[in-house]
Amino acid sequence: MSESWVNSAERIGSDLLLDLAGPGSRRAVLIRALRRAVREGRLAPGTRLPPYRSLAANLGLARNTVADAYAELVAEGWLTARQGSGTRVARRAAPVASSRVPRKVPHRPAGPVHDLRQGRPDTGSFPRTAWSAAARRALNAAPNDAFGPGDPQGRTELRRALADYLGRSRGVRTTPERIVICSGFAHALRLLSGCGILRGRLAVESYGLGFHRSLLDAASVRTLPLTLDGDGARVGELAGLSGVRAVLLTPAHQFPTGGPLGPERRSAVVDWARGRDGLVLEDDYDGEFRYDRDPVGAVQGLDPDRVMYAGSVSKSLSPAVRLGWLVLPERLVAPVLAAKGEREAWASVPDQLTLAELITSGQYDRHVRRMRRNYRDRRDRLVAALAERAPHIVPTGIAAGLHAVLRLPPGTEQSVLKAAAWQGLALDGLDDFRHPDATDRAPDGLVVGYAAPADHAFAAAVEALCRALPPAP
Template identity: 85%
Template structure:
């Protein structure tokens, strides 16, 4: 017999697949199928089974066959039968088949007690009330066409709001017509390179996110690393790369080592792009969060026709929103839209309208200012803890952003990452972000995110971090 469905809603409450294949009599096969359904949780304790006459009709079996199967399973304890209550799956106080996990040598806590990975904002500080109010206003004011097929360029309301916001906060020079909404920086990379808007090879910084390199590799784009020093990427090396016409940079706060691109290098890379007919891709991943002086404006402002500005709300609001933007030279808008497709398939239109309202109403600015103060306080706690308990460890890249790099003695990074795991910390070593083809000298360090742990646990997390650091 083949698999059969029992699907009478008034009898069993939901569809149930019984496997009636296999050797044995019909009674034996039915008993085995019902046992399996109970054991695997498809028939939960207390579930009422159909009367044996009904089940026999559904399965094409003799009534006595089903009645005998029920009686056998009642006798074995799989089912219960009471007058007026029908036949039900017997209650259980524990799973019938406990999951057995193979034993292996422990490598530290499976789930970190304290998450100090980079790139994570404080999820608990998402402005829920302001977002909800903005959503109500935006939906009430939205025209009917907002609820039809989405425009791949993004809602005009958001593109107008971003035009004003990016101009005053980041020095970006654009118009709504040069902005294309996407779902974040990674999506932008896929559209630009996998979508055929741009081609490799692409110069990148020697330290960056491996995830981004993987996206480029999947699009068959060869990446060429540029060395870094205290002034940021060595953009002078671009002149010696004749086949390279594009470069990806994090000028406001080099990821992950920290520090802005020196003003002379900002001008130099814009000049290089003009002279070679090339392009600069500017990843402004956390440009809003600068603590010790005024924010560094976008390189895009130096030459809007040669610099693609890429941003998102992943750090300022939440990565769960999946909202980002590309500010493009005018000649790339058409190709980017063709790569994206005829309809918006990524960025929710209601979310676009809500973000536009949040920006226009001033609530977005207020939220960013509040989070800037909060993250600066976290940064200061980290610096103070290191000064007290590990003064031999130097934090760098702390003038901005949501993470710091702790410089370590040579040869100690791997052991320190393991020690941190044993202290219940989740964090990354600096080597995890190094380009595999980088030739600049490697530096040992930890990349420590300080934004996401809750207040009640942050002091304990810092204490555990200091315990994991190598002695001075």
Template identity: 70%
Template sequence: MPESWVNSAERVGADLHLQLAATGPRRAALARALREAIQDGRLGTGVRLPPYRSLAADLGLARNTVADAYAELVAEGWLTARQGSGTRVAERAVPAKPARLPKKAATASRAPAHNLLQGQPDASSFPRNAWSTSTRRALAAAPNEAFGPGDPRGRIELRTALAHYLARVRGVRTSPERIVICSGFSDALRLLFGGGVLRGALAVEAYGLAFHRALLAAEGVRTVPLGLDDHGTRTEELAGRRAVRAALLTPAHQFPLGGPLAPARRNAAIDWARAGGGVVIEDDYDGELRYDREPVGAVQALDPDHVLYVGSASKSLSTALRLGWMVLPERLVDPVLATKGQRERWTSVVDQLTFADLITSGAYDRHIRQMRQRYRDRRNRLTAVLAERAPHIEVTGIAAGLHAVLRLPPGTEASTVKAASWLGLALDGLAGYRHPDADTPPLDGLVVGYATPPDHAYAAALDALCQILPAMP
């Protein structure tokens, strides 16, 4: 059965993909193909068909053949034809059967009753109106070349906006030429280590995301843990790690324990990188979201040639946006671009242009200020409820970000996490974040994502949290 596309530039109506029998009367073959397209849902109710002259030209048929086929389907009730409205698919008594879902899709896991998982901003807080306004404005202003083959660095509009914004808000020292747009922190790690831009072992914090460790292990990267204490990551330990060529740190707000990196240890990391030609990878995942004081500036400002700064919109806007950026030492720009390569790895141009407009218009600053107030209130409610109902549970770390760590009595974490599961409360214990080779003593605690629940569900989530906490020893 030959396949034919109906795509005349002059016709009005839906694009069609029809299969006409190779033998037999052409009118009957066309009528049968149209019936099948209606029956299987490819032509839905109310869809306008091309004028018979256009369809005849596209299929290489006589005009009368198409006109007769249309007339036959109108008479049978498949189509309707009205003056000025064209020929359309008629309302039908029996709708097309829905596609059968795979068995696995029908058995999707049930959502938790209360969600306090970390790393997820309140989805209802996404600035839909501002994003929509910026999209319209950015598309209207975008040059035609923006929608052709582009620069693997990312759109110049966004890189320029980020260079100014990061300098103003985080103290980052850079130019648009040293910024490369990516789809988030995980993508940045793959670009840096998957393509061999950075080689050798990687020093990481004793507590961090197991997902990142697994991603690095899949790329053949050995991770070496650095100790942690009340002053942050023990960066002085870098001097004794001879195989380490790069160090991954979360200096503004250690993840997940929540403390900032002390000034002396910031300097120690820079001194180590300079002495051996190493690189500090600064994960500034929520640096804008500090609530008790002005955010501490980025470590990158101390030495842009030895610090690789990574940020994203996943905490400030949405995890679904998949939009991040790397501020690179100059010597690493070309190797990263060579690794990035194929355009399939590039972030949507429309999202880049929209985010650039959101920044330059001031809407992003306004959104950040609103989120600071919202999440500050969320954290304050958490600490107030705990002070009243579980005063023996300590909330650790600085007032920042989207999560807090609750320290538990030794030996109680596993049972508390199990109790949370029974109650339908989704949250994490600290054990899953500890590096398996860490020398830092294990800590018992819960990682509570206070930003995740919508406003109407937050009180119930806090009540469930208090129910599962261990009693005072």
């Protein structure tokens, strides 16, 4: 006889009573309801939940909605899933006794409850279905030599796809022969410093990632800061820096302060490179994501022989996909390849083929457009919450990327960071990104990464942020 679903500690029927009222997507509401059922003890530890199809039919939801909700709760530790055992309530997910008296003494959470740190995309939005379908198509079509030792320059399929994509979306002027695949921008810095293209003294923006400065310092490359204003780096200062023949910039969206490099300065830095026989390294870390207008084209398009262009999928797809690219002047391809070695040791060839298929099929463009809408909505919600709860806190920079800078009253940055930590909120202060030799200092501020929290957790993260902000003077 076939086994039926019954309400018990072992299995639960598909007629499980769940309250699906409240704001948010159907997926978010279902996740919230399942968590509540576990906390209240209506779903005991070890209880086996109905299959996706059964629960979806009973609740009038799409099967994928239930599947995604289960996957999210498995990732959070509320549920477990094993082949042949189904999806169960985790043994450690014991309900909280209703008679428990709340603690009256405030205490700091053991770890971050909310994550608003910069540089983190929405991992839940990774295009799993499109990626897996592209992987199947790519591997089925791949020639046998794709499974041998990897070419250090990267697979031709990916370099051709990137040459087309970067040309039409970012205004990059290149051919596949001038592209070298790497595992991300940090790897690009190691390659460029390892082969001597970046050496001696390198001009950088006065605010940026300390991790990148540390990599350069380890390669005996001394970084000299250029001051910043509303038009980006003051590239006119390059003329006064002796021995400097290269500069690292984030022209589309200065990291982290948020402004673009002004049109006159874009031309000026290219003219400087031509006159000094120098180079510009353009870090286009989030150039696809601009919300108030079409993205500005890459500086590389002004002079492909003087500008090296670097990008990756760490913001558009996921930092777990270790793929990036360098678009180089023709004369620099050989030394970079010599620094990589005879075989590809960093970038997975199957991943390269998959990304190439994702781009050529149009799925990558569709994903970027979808994430552009999602991140624009996240930013709008953040700005609206600030306008309502803390109108004296002003977001600065352009509407772009995965982070926003919030200007704070003078002398409050460190106290706000401490208050955020007490709220269980992981957050970056603007001063953490300042070059130690910088002569300029930006006003106190927060670098708020609005992409990282899951959709269902975003409102709570913004609420925690608002509670940590200082009151109006």
